[in-house]
Structures are given as C-alpha cells and as structure tokens.
Amino acid sequence: MTAQEMLPWLKFVHGDMFCDKHWMEMFALIGLPSKPVESLTFGDFLATKDNIIARANDLQELNGRAVSEIAIRQALRExxxxxxxxKFSLTEHKDSRGESVMLIKDFKDILNKVTISCT
Structure with missing residues (x-):
C-alpha cells in the first residue's frame, strides 16, 4: 500500500478531540508503540500505513466517539x-393535607434551561 492511499484516513488519527484513553486505543488499533503525543511524527504514521488503511472504519468510529464524549463532558461542565x-425563587403552597410546602417558581423555565444546556 502506498502513502497516498493512507491520506484520506489521516483525518481520523490527528486526534484533536482525543483524550489519553482515545490515544491509547488508536495506538493499539494501528499497532503504533505507545509514546507521548507531542513526540509523534508523520513517519510514525507512515510506518503503520497498512494498519491505518485496514482499520479505517475502526478509526472513524473512534474519532466519532471522541467527538461525542467531548460534547457530553462540556454539557456536564456547563x-x-x-x-x-x-438561584431559585420559591413560593409557598398548601398541599392536600393543608401543610405548607415550598415550590420553585417558574419550574418549567428552569427545567428548560437545564434541558437546553444538556443538548
């Protein structure tokens, strides 16, 4: 296989969205010995071009998973x-037994804010 055949699949190994777990999984998928990400070179990927081509679908799936996980982490952080x-505004309400219960005003608006921030 030529390096040219590997070019379309390089976008799945650049790892902009990868955390350490994703890098380790990618190294295992393409048979690249584990090393610090900062020291990776194009030559490292050229040496594993056959594996990159053979595992292209797995690399694509890994990349998609990394993107999704970042979105989830960001939503949780928000x-x-x-x-x-x-800050909640509370209002007093009497339940069916006549006992006083504090309820959140504008509960639907607050719930919508939470729902929007998680999507």
Missing part, C-alpha cells in the same frame, strides 16, 4: 456551573 450559579 450543568455544574449552572448548579453553582442558579
């Missing part, structure tokens, strides 16, 4: 920030 900053 939810954590919202949790700290959120």
């Amino acid at each position: 939810l954590d920030i919202w949790e700290v900053e959120a």
